[in-house]
Each structure stands twice: as C-alpha cells, then as structure tokens.
Amino acid sequence: MNTPEKEPSSQVPPLHCSLTVENLTSLGTVHKSVTYKGIKLILGRNEFRDIIVRMDGAKHSLQFPVRDFQLHKRFMKEGKATISQKNVNLNLMIANAPPNQLAIFMKTLASKHTLLGPKQGVINARQRLLSTVPKSFEEISPLTLKEYETVRSNNGRMPLKERNGNVPGASPVSSKRKMDKEVQLPKDLPSLKRQAPSLRNQLVLTTEQKKVLQIVQSGHNVFFTGSAGTGKSLLLKLIVGALSPDVTFVTASTGVAACQIGGTTLHAFAGIGSGHASLEQCVQLASRKVVAQQWRKCKHLIVDEISMVDGVFFKVQSENEKPQIGPGSSQDVAGYQKGEGETKEDSQCLMSMLMLLALPHTQKLEAVGRAIRGNNKPFGGIQLILCGDFLQLPPVTKPGEKRVFCFQTSAWNRCINISMELTEVRRQDDQEFINILQSIRLGRCTEDMVDCLKSTESNEVEKDGIKATRLCTHREDVDHINQEHLNKLTGNAKVFQAIDSDPHLSKNLDSQTPVVTKLVLKVGTQVMLMKNLDVGKGLVNGARGVVTGFKQGNEGYPIVRFLCGVTADVKHEKWTVRGTGGIYLSRRQLPLKLAWAFSIHKSQGMTLDCAEMSLSRVFEAGQAYVALSRARNLKGLRVLDFNPTCVRAHPDVLKFYEDLRKIYDLEQQSIESYL
Numbered sequence: 299m300n301t302p303e304k305e306p307s308s309q310v311p312p313l314h315c316s317l318t319v320e321n322l323t324s325l326g327t328v329h330k331s332v333t334y335k336g337i338k339l340i341l342g343r344n345e346f347r348d349i350i351v352r353m354d355g356a357k358h359s360l361q362f363p364v365r366d367f368q369l370h371k372r373f374m375k376e377g378k379a380t381i382s383q384k385n386v387n388l389n390l391m392i393a394n395a396p397p398n399q400l401a402i403f404m405k406t407l408a409s410k411h412t413l414l415g416p417k418q419g420v421i422n423a424r425q426r427l428l429s430t431v432p433k434s435f436e437e438i439s440p441l442t443l444k445e446y447e448t449v450r451s452n453n454g455r456m457p458l459k460e461r462n463g464n465v466p467g468a469s470p471v472s473s474k475r476k477m478d479k480e481v482q483l484p485k486d487l488p489s490l491k492r493q494a495p496s497l498r499n500q501l502v503l504t505t506e507q508k509k510v511l512q513i514v515q516s517g518h519n520v521f522f523t524g525s526a527g528t529g530k531s532l533l534l535k536l537i538v539g540a541l542s543p544d545v546t547f548v549t550a551s552t553g554v555a556a557c558q559i560g561g562t563t564l565h566a567f568a569g570i571g572s573g574h575a576s577l578e579q580c581v582q583l584a585s586r587k588v589v590a591q592q593w594r595k596c597k598h599l600i601v602d603e604i605s606m607v608d609g610v611f612f613k614v615q616s617e618n619e620k621p622q623i624g625p626g627s628s629q630d631v632a633g634y635q636k637g638e639g640e641t642k643e644d645s646q647c648l649m650s651m652l653m654l655l656a657l658p659h660t661q662k663l664e665a666v667g668r669a670i671r672g673n674n675k676p677f678g679g680i681q682l683i684l685c686g687d688f689l690q691l692p693p694v695t696k697p698g699e700k701r702v703f704c705f706q707t708s709a710w711n712r713c714i715n716i717s718m719e720l721t722e723v724r725r726q727d728d729q730e731f732i733n734i735l736q737s738i739r740l741g742r743c744t745e746d747m748v749d750c751l752k753s754t755e756s757n758e759v760e761k762d763g764i765k766a767t768r769l770c771t772h773r774e775d776v777d778h779i780n781q782e783h784l785n786k787l788t789g790n791a792k793v794f795q796a797i798d799s800d801p802h803l804s805k806n807l808d809s810q811t812p813v814v815t816k817l818v819l820k821v822g823t824q825v826m827l828m829k830n831l832d833v834g835k836g837l838v839n840g841a842r843g844v845v846t847g848f849k850q851g852n853e854g855y856p857i858v859r860f861l862c863g864v865t866a867d868v869k870h871e872k873w874t875v876r877g878t879g880g881i882y883l884s885r886r887q888l889p890l891k892l893a894w895a896f897s898i899h900k901s902q903g904m905t906l907d908c909a910e911m912s913l914s915r916v917f918e919a920g921q922a923y924v925a926l927s928r929a930r931n932l933k934g935l936r937v938l939d940f941n942p943t944c945v946r947a948h949p950d951v952l953k954f955y956e957d958l959r960k961i962y963d964l965e966q967q968s969i970e971s972y973l
C-alpha cells in the first residue's frame with residue numbers, strides 16, 4: 299500500500315474538451331468558425347503515418363491531419379491551447395480541457411512529430427491520391443522514457459524543427475511570438491502538469507494518492523486526510539489539473555490556505571456575502587448574474603484546510619431541528635476572534651460559509667446551490683472534494699466556548715460519500731523524526747522523544763549567513779521580530795510596492811496572496827521564497843535565503859543567496875485570484891517575505907529548510923505538531939525550551955480518526971468497486 303508505484307504505461311488518454319475549428323482566409327482572418335462542446339480528441343496516425351487529431355463528438359467525428367503546425371500553449375493552465383496550421387489556414391482551438399491531460403496531449407503531439415520522424419512531405423498529394431493502402435487510424439502510444447530523454451537531452455528544449463513543424467519550407471518562428479515558450483521542459487511544480495506522470499520518477503504518486511485521484515475522478519464526494527507531509531496539497535494540485543478548469547472551483551478555508559493551492563476563499567466562490575442573511579436573501583444574492591453563472595458552471599467544488607472551520611458557530615442539530623440561520627443567529631459570528639494568519643473578514647466569512655455548509659436540510663450554502671442550479675441533489679449535484687488534517691490547526695474559538703468541528707455535524711455524513719487517509723509521509727525521510735511527529739500528532743510524547751527534541755536546541759541551523767526562521771505562536775511576535783531585525787541592518791532600504799489590478803481591492807489581495815503590498819529589503823535581510831521558481835534548483839516555496847545585494851538599474855532587483863546554494867536575482871511574479879463573482883484580481887510583487895520570524899498559522903502547509911521555535915506559548919491543540927512538522931529533518935530544526943505539555947491533540951478529533959479508520963477498513967471493498 300505504501301510503496302510508490304510506477305504509473306502503468308497505457309494509451310495517451312483521450313482529451314475531453316471543447317474544440318473550435320477556425321478556417322482562415324489567406325490573409326489570416328477568420329472565415330468560418332465552428333465550436334464543438336463535450337467532445338474528445340484522440341491522437342493517431344493514418345496509413346501515411348501522418349499525425350491525426352481525431353475529434354469524436356455525439357454527432358460528429360472529424361479527422362484533422364496535423365503537419366506544419368505551431369502550438370500555442372500559453373494558457374495551458376486554464377485548459378486552453380491552439381494547434382495552428384498555416385499551410386491549410388486552420389486553427390484547432392482547444393478549451394475547457396483538464397490541464398494535466400492537455401499537457402500530456404500537447405507534449406505527446408509535439409514530441410512524436412519530431413522524434414518519430416513523420417513522413418509527411420515525402421508522400422506527395424498525387425501519391426496519396428493513387429495509393430491503394432487501405433485507410434487506417436492507429437492510436438499513438440504514449441511517450442517512452444527514451445523519447446522523453448531524447449527531448450530532455452536537447453538542453454531542455456524541443457529541437458527547433460519541432461517547434462515549427464519539420465516540413466521543408468516551413469516559416470521560421472518569430473522570436474517575438476512566444477508560442478514555443480511552453481515547449482520548454484518543466485522546471486517547477488506547476489509544470490509537472492506538462493508531462494506524463496510516468497516520466498517523473500520523484501513525483502510518481504503513491505498507491506494511496508492514486509486511489510484518491512481515481513475516486514475523485516469517479517465523481518464521488520470525497521474527504522481526504524492524512525498527517526503533515528503526506529502529500530495532500532500536492533495531490534490536490536494534481537486533482538485540480540485533472541479536472542476541467544471551467545467547471546472546477548478551487549477554494550480553501552482562508553485566503554492564506556487558498557493561495558497555496560492557487561485558489562480562492564470559499565466565501566468568494568459562494569458570493570452570498572457574509573452568509574448571515576436569511577436563506578431567501580442568500581438565494582437572491584447568489585442570483586446575481588455573475589455569481590449565479592459561477593454556481594451553475596461549477597461541477598467540482600474543492601475546499602482545502604477544511605479542519606480550520608469553526609464549528610462553534612453552527613450548532614450540531616438533529617435532522618428535525620430548525621437551523622438557527624438568519625440575522626438573529628449572527629451574534630456568535632459577531633463575537634468571533636480572528637486567529638493568527640487570517641484576517642477577521644476571512645474568518646467570519648469562512649465560518650459563515652461552513653456554518654451553512656454543515657447545517658442539515660435547510661443549510662444555506664447547500665440550499666443555495668440547489669436553488670440556483672435547479673437541481674435537488676445535495677449541493678445541486680456539485681461534487682465536493684474536501685481536504686485537510688483535523689489534527690493540525692483547529693478552528694479558532696472564543697475562550698470557554700465549546701469547539702465543534704465540521705465532521706461533528708450531521709450534514710458531514712450526508713454529504714461525504716468517501717473518506718480516505720494518506721499515511722505515507724513524504725516531507726521527511728528520517729524515520730526517527732517521522733515516528734516522533736506521528737506520536738506528537740496524536741498528543742503523545744515519550745521521554746525519549748522529549749530528549750531528542752530538546753537536543754535540537756544546540757543544532758547549528760545557520761549556514762552561509764542564512765538564519766533559521768523563528769516560528770511563533772503569536773502574530774505580534776512575528777511582526778516585532780522581523781521589524782526589529784530589519785531596523786538593525788544599516789544599509790539602504792529598498793522598497794518594492796505591489797502592483798494590483800484593482801487598487802481598491804488591495805485588502806482582498808493581501809488576504810489571498812502570500813506577498814505584501816510594501817516589501818522593504820536591505821542587504822542582509824533574511825527572506826523566504828513564496829513561489830516555486832525552479833524546483834530542480836531548490837528554488838521552491840518556503841526556500842530560505844539572504845539578500846546579498848541589489849542589481850543595478852531601475853528595478854534594482856534583490857540578489858538572494860539561498861540555502862540550496864543558488865544565488866539568484868529575484869524578479870516580479872504575478873498572482874491571480876478569482877474574487878467574488880468570478881472576477882479575476884492580480885498582484886505583481888517580488889515573491890519574497892521577511893523570514894526572521896513567521897507565524898505557525900501561516901506556516902501551515904509549508905515545508906521549511908530550517909526552523910527554530912519556542913513552543914512555550916502554544917495555545918492550540920495541534921499547534922506544536924504543525925510547527926515541528928514543517929522541518930524536513932531533525933538537523934534543520936531547533937526547538938528552544940521544549941516542554942511536552944505543548945503537545946496536545948483534541949480528544950474529539952482522535953475519536954473521529956479512530957472511527958474513520960474502522961469505517962475505512964470496512965469500506966475498503968466498496969472503495970475497490972468504485973475504482
């Protein structure tokens with residue numbers, strides 16, 4: 299069960315998508331355009347070994363030989379790409395394709411065209427006409443490792459002829475046009491989507507991860523969980539890439555968590571304000587054109603970090619009890635205290651949403667879904683994909699208030715068909731550390747473990763001027779430590795101001811992107827990278843470094859030396875988030891954050907190169923576990939004043955997991971039948 303498996307090498311999967319076929323005039327203007335929705339594309343070869351894109355639809359089956367083509371792949375992540383054939387004035391515009399499958403499809407097309415030596419151009423039109431070879435269509439087999447390596451060895455780029463097709467006389471690629479940009483081999487995590495998983499050994503899914511993926515693809519409402527570092531977020535990204543982007547909405551409980559998976563808050567998706575209004579009002583709000591369109595479009599709703607939902611604000615009710623929603627019930631929400639790493643707005647909206655999500659029968663979010671979609675199935679037939687670890691950070695509650703988790707509501711059982719647990723830890727590879735973390739997750743800490751963690755106090759985690767990030771329990775400490783250290787540096791301060799698509803919505807972007815509006819850096823600033831820039835080189839989200847200088851010129855980009863040994867100029871990156879009503883907002887900023895200190899709440903979900911922590915002021919169950927489990931190994935960890943009393947797990951959550959495992963064992967057979 300726990301051994302990573304090689305993906306079976308099967309056929310190139312058909313690509314489910316929409317296709318617009320554009321016939322162009324000789325001047326390049328569109329002469330005729332037809333769109334086919336809900337079709338599948340299959341790659342094959344005909345009797346002349348030409349590559350054929352075959353379109354199978356409910357009413358039509360069409361074949362398009364592709365010879366002298368150019369690939370436009372800039373919008374692959376949005377499930378869009380174009381195969382442009384200038385010689386026959388034809389554009390095949392693909393849309394609404396699962397990004398992962400689209401990536402495999404395009405890469406296979408490009409690679410096979412070059413590497414398998416197409417014969418088109420050799421067989422002329424007359425020969426084709428007179429040919430007695432029977433017509434045939436043979437599906438193209440997936441890329442082999444050898445083919446892949448051949449492409450890879452070519453400096454990470456496809457040969458030029460492939461970028462432009464290889465028919466003699468093909469027009470050269472304009473350097474201004476970037477249509478070949480994406481033909482570059484993948485460097486970072488998102489570009490994982492650009493290749494067959496079977497070709498990337500280090501990221502071959504485990505059996506457990508594959509099972510979850512398959513179950514999700516079979517359309518069931520799924521909750522998947524697992525301890526820190528079992529690859530939940532990685533899997534979630536792959537799930538997102540395997541679903542059609544137009545109908546998949548990626549959300550998380552807080553803006554910070556949403557950022558990690560490239561999504562938005564659940565609140566922003568729902569478009570029903572804070573959710574305090576009556577059901578009728580909520581339905582009205584959701585009936586606004588853009589919001590309703592979003593609800594109607596949605597087929598898959600993904601919610602990450604589901605554990606951070608505050609159940610105190612929805613009462614556990616019996617099926618017959620009338621849920622207390624509406625203006626009169628908002629007092630709990632008004633009294634809410636925001637937690638570390640989230641804005642009050644985030645938290646309130648989240649609670650309201652999940653309050654609604656978890657209420658039985660008349661639950662608003664669910665009811666809104668049914669009303670707007672005109673479908674009486676739960677959530678109007680939307681597939682729910684929920685992910686999180688209830689033994690990590692819990693919902694924030696007021697002192698003395700009873701904590702109710704989302705899973706304690708009757709709605710949870712009704713909505714979630716299948717719960718699955720990932721058990722193989724991938725963040726750490728040191729078994730001793732893994733054992734300690736697993737035990738701490740369950741709220742247990744033996745004397746040996748205490749000794750081991752205490753011994754890390756003397757660890758030298760600093761290297762090459764890069765200091766360990768201090769993980770703090772309280773946000774005030776984070777701000778104080780970072781500011782104090784920055785002030786102590788004597789060099790000139792350089793300010794990098796974010797450029798937002800809508801400055802009026804900067805607050806929204808503050809909570810939904812991991813970077814700040816105003817970043818002040820000096821030589822010697824300890825920084826953390828907030829985006830994967832180059833996974834191969836170790837420039838990943840969470841990588842630690844120090845500013846060693848600034849480039850000359852207007853932009854004056856910082857030069858950062860990272861712990862992985864790489865020194866790089868860090869330039870602007872762009873974050874795009876989908877706000878309420880499906881409107882896109884974007885921020886351009888350097889992907890850096892001050893990293894002398896970081897809050898434990900904000901570190902949830904991250905992998906850190908080196909971390910230092912004092913856990914004496916831990917105030918939450920699971921908080922110590924979250925902090926400790928960010929480190930990759932014991933060497934990269936320094937725990938100051940370790941006291942085992944900081945290790946706590948909530949008894950209700952422990953019971954939930956105990957029951958989950960029993961049910962899971964019982965369900966195994968039926969789960970197999972879903973696959």
Ligand SMILES: Nc1ncnc2c1ncn2[C@@H]1O[C@H](COP(=O)(O)OP(=O)(O)OP(=O)(O)O)[C@@H](O)[C@H]1O
Pocket residue numbers: 500501502503504507524525526527528529530531532533687724725902903904905927
């Ligand atoms: N199948 C896999 N093969 C190789 N590496 C993997 C695999 N799955 C996950 N990883 C790596 O393990 C690390 C942890 O993964 P990830 O952050 O997705 O875990 P998580 O379960 O979301 O953790 P957390 O609960 O802390 O958020 C990442 O560096 C990820 O790339």
Ligand SMILES: [Mg+2]
Pocket residue numbers: 530531532902903904
């Ligand atoms: Mg995660």
